[in-house]
Amino acid sequence: MDDYDIIIFCGGKCGGTTLANTFQKNGYKTLHMHGVKSPGMFNPKINLNKSIFDIIDNSATERKVYIIDSYRNPFERKISAFFQHINNDINLYEKLSPDELCDLFNNKHLCNEDYHPLNNLLHHYELKTFPTFDFNKCYNIIEKDNKVFIKLRFNDVSSWGTILSKIMGKEITIYPENLTKNKKSGKLYSLFKNVYKPPESYIDNYLLKDPEFKIYNKITEQEEYINKWKGLHKxxxxxxxxxxxxxxxxxxxxxxxxxxxxxxxxxxxxxxxxxxxxxxxxxxxxxxxxxxxxxxxxxxxxxxxxxxxxxxxxxxxxxxxxxxxxxxxxxxxxxxxxxxxxxxxxxxxxxxxxxxxxxxxxxxxxxxxxxxxxxxxxxxxxxxxxxxxxxxxxxxxxxxxxxxxxxxxxxxxxxxxxxxxxxxxxxxxxxxxxxxxxxxxxxxxxxxxxxxxxxxxxxxxxxxxxxxxxxxxxxxxxxxxxxxxxxxxxxxxxxxxxxxxxxxxxxxxxxxxxxxxxxxxxx
Incomplete structure (x- = not known):
């Protein structure tokens, strides 16, 4: 049956596979989706007979269903997604220097991966998107008709066990999954992160105007993040x-x-x-x-x-x-x-x-x-x-x-x-x-x-x-x-x-x- 306890509705490389793996291993029937029609890495070959909205409605008929998303800062998310698909997208990528990969990333991939899927669900259920983030609790939550929408931050991934335990009212053990650093390209991924510099035009024209970035980062975090990537000279x-x-x-x-x-x-x-x-x-x-x-x-x-x-x-x-x-x-x-x-x-x-x-x-x-x-x-x-x-x-x-x-x-x-x-x-x-x-x-x-x-x-x-x-x-x-x-x-x-x-x-x-x-x- 298409009813679930947990639906991870999360953009790529935002910790969704870890969340899905975590809830499944903690005894919850879990579905992982990247979008309305896009299954996530936890269940990539699942054949859904109903729309995601029907699945949510059916799951919430007699009990609460938790729909969870995670926000990840853009450069880390985009870089991780780039290396997630590097085998398919770039021939002989191992022969490229880090600088060549940086140029390729900036020219063809930097402006991708700006999707925030939970916002679509909130609009569908006539709920407002979250205007702020609760930095004290480290999560946002809103409930309607047995549907519990939750937003986490990837920045807090080391505390997800504690955060989710409070939300669920029971101890939740985290089971990491799909980590880029553990893959074949992991060493090159780590090296890339150390040498990569984004174009300042992207920071000025996109990042500084991104409402999601401002919502899910404190003012001090925004300044630190911008300084980090804008080029405090090495x-x-x-x-x-x-x-x-x-x-x-x-x-x-x-x-x-x-x-x-x-x-x-x-x-x-x-x-x-x-x-x-x-x-x-x-x-x-x-x-x-x-x-x-x-x-x-x-x-x-x-x-x-x-x-x-x-x-x-x-x-x-x-x-x-x-x-x-x-x-x-x-x-x-x-x-x-x-x-x-x-x-x-x-x-x-x-x-x-x-x-x-x-x-x-x-x-x-x-x-x-x-x-x-x-x-x-x-x-x-x-x-x-x-x-x-x-x-x-x-x-x-x-x-x-x-x-x-x-x-x-x-x-x-x-x-x-x-x-x-x-x-x-x-x-x-x-x-x-x-x-x-x-x-x-x-x-x-x-x-x-x-x-x-x-x-x-x-x-x-x-x-x-x-x-x-x-x-x-x-x-x-x-x-x-x-x-x-x-x-x-x-x-x-x-x-x-x-x-x-x-x-x-x-x-x-x-x-x-x-x-x-x-x-x-x-x-």
Missing amino acids: SLIGKNGYLFLQNDSSKELKIHCENLCLVQDVTLQRYSQYKDKYLFIVFPDKSYICKDFLPDGFESKYRPGINIYKNYFKDKLIDGYEILKGIDDIYYKTDSHMNLKGTYEMYCNFIDKFNELFVPLQLEKKTLVIEKKTVISLNHIGCGIGDLLWVSNLGNQTPLTTIDDFFYCYDLPEIYLKYEITENSSLRIMNLENKNIVDKTPVFMNNFITWPVLSSHFIYKKNEGKPKYKCLIFYDSFLLSTLSLYLELFEEMFLAKSAFHKNLIDAINPDYIFEFRIERFLT
């Missing part, structure tokens, strides 16, 4: 030609200048069963180790997150600051990353620390001769560096200079943007699918290893003659310049551009696990 101009990262999602300057701690002890328990074979390596943030070049008014002196990690890992943690303090020129001036001089120092100390901890096994340290040349701009050398000079980060600011020193080594094979996958390649591009390791190398034949490749897959290399162990390395962008050094350590090497990933560990079952993290990304 590049901070420092002294002596140095640029620093600011207004970033990881809040680097707030961590070091305001003692903001984003690390919780409980999250470190994920490492407990692997600690005997784990080594954690932390690259120091530029704003801390190069603090003398910050502009006046910035005092970088706190490190709350790493202190928690140190207390947990003890001697199994390498603090890059202790290694690199006092060494000049370890960071690029106009990029947020460490240069080869700094990353090679980290590599050498990593080898020394491993040999000290895991006696009698001794790893061989490769000696490099690192050279330096001065360039007009890092953006011009084709290595994917100079990010603090990008217009998306610099905005309309003018740096004192774009000149920087580039560090390189002729004897060090480059992987990122330089390594081409061929039939004779020693590197394999792998993926984890249904807890099984799958070789995806043929898909990338005759292509270079780019950021999307590294972000969505992991690298495998077999080294005959090396110590007969399996090693898994979790790394981030700071390791890109020295990937080839780490790929030679053991007989079987797995390198994943990811933080801790339990399923990958269990699938590989490595003898050693090394995790390289930038300090600002400690959570």
